[in-house]
Amino acid sequence: MKMKGYTGKILKVDLTTEKSHARPFDEKHARKYLGGQGFAVEIVYHGVPKGADPLGPQNVLAMAGGVFDGFPVGTGGKVAFAAKSPATNTLAESIMGGSIGPELRHAGYDALEIVGKAESPSYLYIENERIEVKDAADLWGKDTRQVPEMLKKRHGWDVKVACIGVAGEKLSKIASIDCDDRQAGRAGLGAVMGSKNLKAIVIRGTNDLVPAEPKKLLGIAFRYQKIYEAAPSFIEDTKYGTGEFLGWINKEKGVFPTRNFQESVFAEREKIDPYYWAPKYVTKNKACFACTKPCGKLFEVKSGKFAGVAIDGIEYETLYSLGGACGNSDVESVARANELCDLLGMDTISAGVTIGFAMELMQRGIITEKDVGFKLTWDNASDAVPRMVEMMGNRRGFGDVLADGVKVAAKKIGKGAERYAVHTKGLEPPAYDVRGMKGHGLAYMTSTRGACHLRAGFYAPELVGKFWKWEGIDRASTANKGFMVSQTENFMCVYDSVGLCKFSRGFYLIAKLPEVIEAITGLTFTEDELLKIGERIHNMKGAFNAREGVTRKDWLLPPRILQDPIPEGPSKGQKISVEEMNTMLDDYMKARGWTMDGVPTPEKLKELDID
Amino acid sequence: MVKMLVPYPENCTGCRFCEMACTIYHDGKINHADARLQVHRRGVKVDFPSVCTHCVSCGEDCCVLHCPVEAIKKKDGMVYVDQEECTACGECVEVCPFGVMRMEEKAFNCDLCGGSPTCVKFCPMKAIVYEEPKPEQYEKVKKLLAVEE
Numbered sequence: 001m002k003m004k005g006y007t008g009k010i011l012k013v014d015l016t017t018e019k020s021h022a023r024p025f026d027e028k029h030a031r032k033y034l035g036g037q038g039f040a041v042e043i044v045y046h047g048v049p050k051g052a053d054p055l056g057p058q059n060v061l062a063m064a065g066g067v068f069d070g071f072p073v074g075t076g077g078k079v080a081f082a083a084k085s086p087a088t089n090t091l092a093e094s095i096m097g098g099s100i101g102p103e104l105r106h107a108g109y110d111a112l113e114i115v116g117k118a119e120s121p122s123y124l125y126i127e128n129e130r131i132e133v134k135d136a137a138d139l140w141g142k143d144t145r146q147v148p149e150m151l152k153k154r155h156g157w158d159v160k161v162a163c164i165g166v167a168g169e170k171l172s173k174i175a176s177i178d179c180d181d182r183q184a185g186r187a188g189l190g191a192v193m194g195s196k197n198l199k200a201i202v203i204r205g206t207n208d209l210v211p212a213e214p215k216k217l218l219g220i221a222f223r224y225q226k227i228y229e230a231a232p233s234f235i236e237d238t239k240y241g242t243g244e245f246l247g248w249i250n251k252e253k254g255v256f257p258t259r260n261f262q263e264s265v266f267a268e269r270e271k272i273d274p275y276y277w278a279p280k281y282v283t284k285n286k287a288c289f290a291c292t293k294p295c296g297k298l299f300e301v302k303s304g305k306f307a308g309v310a311i312d313g314i315e316y317e318t319l320y321s322l323g324g325a326c327g328n329s330d331v332e333s334v335a336r337a338n339e340l341c342d343l344l345g346m347d348t349i350s351a352g353v354t355i356g357f358a359m360e361l362m363q364r365g366i367i368t369e370k371d372v373g374f375k376l377t378w379d380n381a382s383d384a385v386p387r388m389v390e391m392m393g394n395r396r397g398f399g400d401v402l403a404d405g406v407k408v409a410a411k412k413i414g415k416g417a418e419r420y421a422v423h424t425k426g427l428e429p430p431a432y433d434v435r436g437m438k439g440h441g442l443a444y445m446t447s448t449r450g451a452c453h454l455r456a457g458f459y460a461p462e463l464v465g466k467f468w469k470w471e472g473i474d475r476a477s478t479a480n481k482g483f484m485v486s487q488t489e490n491f492m493c494v495y496d497s498v499g500l501c502k503f504s505r506g507f508y509l510i511a512k513l514p515e516v517i518e519a520i521t522g523l524t525f526t527e528d529e530l531l532k533i534g535e536r537i538h539n540m541k542g543a544f545n546a547r548e549g550v551t552r553k554d555w556l557l558p559p560r561i562l563q564d565p566i567p568e569g570p571s572k573g574q575k576i577s578v579e580e581m582n583t584m585l586d587d588y589m590k591a592r593g594w595t596m597d598g599v600p601t602p603e604k605l606k607e608l609d610i611d
Numbered sequence: 612m613v614k615m616l617v618p619y620p621e622n623c624t625g626c627r628f629c630e631m632a633c634t635i636y637h638d639g640k641i642n643h644a645d646a647r648l649q650v651h652r653r654g655v656k657v658d659f660p661s662v663c664t665h666c667v668s669c670g671e672d673c674c675v676l677h678c679p680v681e682a683i684k685k686k687d688g689m690v691y692v693d694q695e696e697c698t699a700c701g702e703c704v705e706v707c708p709f710g711v712m713r714m715e716e717k718a719f720n721c722d723l724c725g726g727s728p729t730c731v732k733f734c735p736m737k738a739i740v741y742e743e744p745k746p747e748q749y750e751k752v753k754k755l756l757a758v759e760e
Contacts, residue, residue, distance in 0.1 A: 287624035
């Protein structure tokens with residue numbers, strides 16, 4: 001049987017030779033890796049030679065639309081990018097909701113593999129079979145809104161554009177890729193594009209996408225539409241965006257990292273809580289491609305010193321990173337800093353955490369006003385945070401020290417700064433204080449791309465107390481966390497491969513995915529088969545990382561999490577001790593069938609058919 | 612009371628689900644160019660749907676009047692293309708003020724799915740509503756379309 005839904009082709013473009021080639025893949029490949037993250041990880045796993053410089057021409061940038069991309073599945077339009085990360089030296093993926101994934105499939109390709117390095121600033125133009133590497137001299141130095149505008153004027157309003165900002169050009173290890181004001185932010189994949197002299201990927205696709213069972217697919221879509229509309233989270237997300245649970249995380253749970261993880265309750269949290277700001281600043285709802293549960297908000301500042309700011313935001317993670325983590329309670333300043341991150345092409349999480357880190361260093365006298373050029377202090381956050389973002393993106397002054405994230409900054413600064421650098425594997429953590437959520441702390445360590453809330457999504461089971469088949473999950477306990485995290489990691493690999501937004505995982509538990517996949521592709525899967533694919537994808541990332549020498553010794557939690565208990569609030573006194581960390585890691589390795597050093601065994605790889 | 616598609620640009624999130632639902636319903640496949648309505652995204656601030664108004668908005672019946680072979684007709688207030696007579700010259704596509712007359716081998720347009728429009732069913736934000744025509748909403752879309760050129 002010929003599989004439907006897929007285009008059946010992967011496009012490889014060599015920027016050095018400007019040659020391209022579309023290779024077909026068969027049903028076996030689809031059954032093994034599904035699509036999206038699975039395809040992207042496979043490309044990087046097999047394409048990047050051992051020891052390759054992440055910012056050298058040998059690195060491979062992969063982009064792949066999920067199985068659902070381009071089809072009417074609510075919230076199912078996500079696209080995966082992957083490469084060897086310059087921030088972590090590991091195989092890192094970053095997923096975004098921009099329309100470039102579905103467009104790639106309409107152009108006739110399920111995945112894109114970009115290798116080599118263009119001689120001079122270039123952009124990649126794909127219009128169905130027409131593939132060109134074009135001159136981007138006039139785009140270099142432009143921001144992530146100017147670039148698509150210029151390219152759309154040139155190639156028509158219908159083209160889709162993914163691009164980098166100045167931060168990516170300047171190889172910032174926290175640089176992001178932007179499409180439709182959405183970002184693949186994490187792990188510095190924007191710098192990989194920059195290192196290839198690739199300013200933008202422009203796609204125009206006009207081919208049909210044909211599902212196996214159109215009527216059935218439309219029926220499923222309608223059923224989920226009704227489920228969404230009746231869900232409380234639909235109403236909350238639509239009104240307040242992803243920040244809707246910021247108050248709860250602060251007041252009820254006390255795990256909102258504040259002032260570089262020195263506190264876990266932000267006393268001024270109401271000022272950045274969307275329940276309070278949304279009515280004033282939100283002028284419109286925004287959605288990713290195919291999203292029928294829109295959490296995007298158009299946030300506009302109409303007056304005052306930040307007048308003119310207009311962003312798709314502010315997301316929960318950014319309210320933390322450029323807000324709480326920097327002690328910044330001025331929501332207009334957070335919005336401006338967010339806008340600058342987007343325009344310059346920097347991950348808001350990494351940028352904010354890095355600034356918060358520098359602010360603590362100034363608090364402790366490790367750096368001074370003379371080093372920075374102005375007061376990078378908690379009481380001056382409103383001015384200082386956007387100012388520092390701008391300097392980082394342009395690598396100006398002290399911004400150059402911070403432009404590659406906390407790990408590199410701590411090393412450059414020295415004087416004991418590393419004690420206050422919060423990261424795992426070189427990636428700055430998202431908005432959960434894992435001292436009060438031990439399993440999520442384990443997930444920060446085991447995440448193949450460094451501290452991440454979405455590789456396992458384990459904040460949800462621990463904060464809510466139940467998930468899937470599990471009840472009574474205690475966030476203060478280490479029991480069974482190794483097994484549970486390994487399972488939820490497999491889950492998440494599946495969601496990223498079908499292209500489904502993780503905010504929908506409560507609606508589409510794994511058992512519900514096979515009917516959707518079948519309606520699109522005609523391929524049948526069981527829940528166990530899907531989880532096996534997830535396990536395969538995670539093991540490939542693990543094997544890649546072990547090959548690059550990134551093993552258990554490099555996974556460990558930073559001193560702040562291991563040594564400083566949470567000082568106050570509902571999670572007061574909690575931390576993760578070294579013993580607890582090691583217990584959880586041991587349990588995890590056993591659950592994975594890996595060595596105690598975090599290396600996938602040859603038997604495991606053989607079992608999963610990974611070569 | 613005659614009912615038509617009425618666009619509410621202020622509610623549109625730009626998700627384009629309506630376009631996909633439209634083509635899959637009519638053609639069993641997805642191609643945004645064949646959607647009988649079009650969603651436009653212009654930067655971070657502007658998203659809006661453009662729908663076939665069956666020329667109730669201004670009554671000028673552009674496509675009907677401009678068709679050189681009189682293949683476009685009106686019946687019960689609905690514009691439709693006589694597939695036998697259409698020569699695919701593209702004149703109607705050119706003149707449609709909403710950019711929703713589509714062309715494959717022949718011209719075609721919105722048929723309101725026979726009275727239960729699929730796009731309306733799938734729009735979660737009520738950016739397209741099936742109701743009594745509202746000329747002021749059509750004017751909003753015309754203005755937005757004019758800006759992009």
